[in-house]
Amino acid sequence: MSTPQAGNALGASYRLVEHIGSGAVGDVWLAESTREDKTFAAKLLKSEHAHDADLVERFIRERSVLIGLRHPHIVAVRDLVVEGTTLAIVMDYIPGGTLRDLLASHGPLPAAEALMLTAQVFDALAEAHRQQVTHRDIKPDNVLLSQPWEPGHTDTVQVTDFGIASVVSARRRQTSGMLGTPQYMAPEIISHGHATSAADIYSTGVLLYELLAGRTPFDGPGTDFTVAYRHVTALPPELEIPRELWRALNDFLAKDPRDRPTAAEAAATLRRLEPKYRDLPPLPPADTTDDFAEIERPQTMLRSELLHETNVSPEMESPVAEQTPELGSAPQHTVLRPMPAHHVPEPSEDEDTEVSDEQLTWFTKKNILLGIAGIILLAAVVFGAIWLFTGDASEADDASDNEVEASQQDQPLPTGLSVERRASFDPETERITLEITYAAQHAPLSGQFFESIPATDPESSACPPVTWEGTTGRQHPSSSTGLSADCGWQLEGIEIPANDQTTVTASFPASVTDQEALSAWLDDAATATTTTLQDPDSSSTAYPVQRLQDIRVETPSRTVSQTPLPITLVPVWPSGEDEMNPLYQSPSSGSPSQMLQDVAGGEDGVRFSDSCAGAVAISSDGLTVTALSVAPECQLHASVGNFTSLQSSPFSITTRD
Structure with missing residues (x-):
């Protein structure tokens, strides 16, 4: 899409x-x-x-x-x-809006309401932490209300966006960057660059502070790093609330993760306090300030041993960041930015002097003579090598002067794709030109295609710089496709009409000695392409024209007469069936999937047919099947693009109960 x-x-x-x-x-x-x-x-x-x-x-x-x-x-x-x-x-x-919307429309909330809402957030976190899932970005925007808020509402809070959470069980997880919103980041995220369950407690404490005061504790002028670093160096401005309530809030905002309660403990604390402050009116909106009281010795805060506590995984240690990251202007939105690489300091002047002295002591008379002798010997070796190779260059020159060609053809794929590759070497330009011809059978094929173009020298790890014609080629993005490849290329916008073919051309600087070497390289390129595409360990849905193995026609085991029959076309990849990403579903609505468009030209390439002796009716376009009469066992035939002999599992048709 x-x-x-x-x-x-x-x-x-x-x-x-x-x-x-x-x-x-x-x-x-x-x-x-x-x-x-x-x-x-x-x-x-x-x-x-x-x-x-x-x-x-x-x-x-x-x-x-x-x-x-x-x-x-x-x-x-x-x-x-x-x-x-x-x-x-x-x-x-969830239709009731967010806590951000609530703050925008109502301002600071009465203490009892703020405690009740926050306790529900802690309830959600307690369950997530029990399953070893951290949220990492608690803030009012990610807390939804099941209905528009009214004072006294209970059980309305639902926390969202666990989709960016990290599972911290079973193995160490350590980020190389910062994920979160600066206004709500726990100190250890700034200092260590990773989050744990204790960081969720801190962020929820910030949220409670904001519900009470109308602003976050460290809001103020400066860049988002300035705001974030106040979590490490400054104390939250105290609110005019009862001491017991302030102590609870201060526990959530403790700099040391060990001093924070668990989510379950925090929820219990807030529910214990909520009845005491039901008559407490809301605070006036707090003014933004730049006058923050600093904690003592902030430079010694938050070392990795602080993470050795019960509600933080002991496997999550990480060295303290050596540099403070530049994050830009202060936002309320989530940021995902890389932490700076460790900078190796320049050598001091004393070190330079010491190195220079060592260099001077090396230049003794003896070493100078040995150096001159070495240069003479090296020159002799170089001239000897030149004479040796030029003396026997006639055969090599004959090979490199000849244009050589090679060809290779893959076996046809289940989607109906055939691939033929022809390579030629031009000794005058010292370039290889590779023509790749894609042919389709019964159905048009389109979309992204993959090709591997390795170096001609087997000992070289450098991939050749390829120029493409007839397509747009870019380096294969392993990160988004889930397929690992060396020297891979993703080809865009290829369209192959049914019973026709399309040719794309790749050219790059290279050298080969003879036709046998070119043929061996071409075989290696085809093998590397096939190996990547047919990786059985990858559940990727990329390059469906080249990777789709089969299609399973899935129907319910039982359906009711006079109703449309639900049919799902399940793709089968080298890794197996993928029920989570169907190729097509009937009855359909909306646009066809991109996969179906690629392998069958869209819905035009899908047809269902009756093998139930008239017990079902097929729509005129062949896409919708309706159960008509009772039948103990039925099966459907289906064709999808080049897959023309598909058959469903048996199903029965019964009357309504």
């Missing part, structure tokens, strides 16, 4: 309805299910993040964790859609 628009299909199960919000990681759309009468919120990963290997890999790897994270105060993730470069999290739609 290039630019999402209302009406676009999202995978095979959803259709985009309306854009409802944006964040650092993705755009949020209202989406409707094509299978049932339900509305969801779909967060589409932004294009600039779709090529972030860590983000994409994390979402895919944590699918079962995110979908399994269920709690009354957590927005439920229902599905994860992965289709080409589109990745989306489909979750429940």
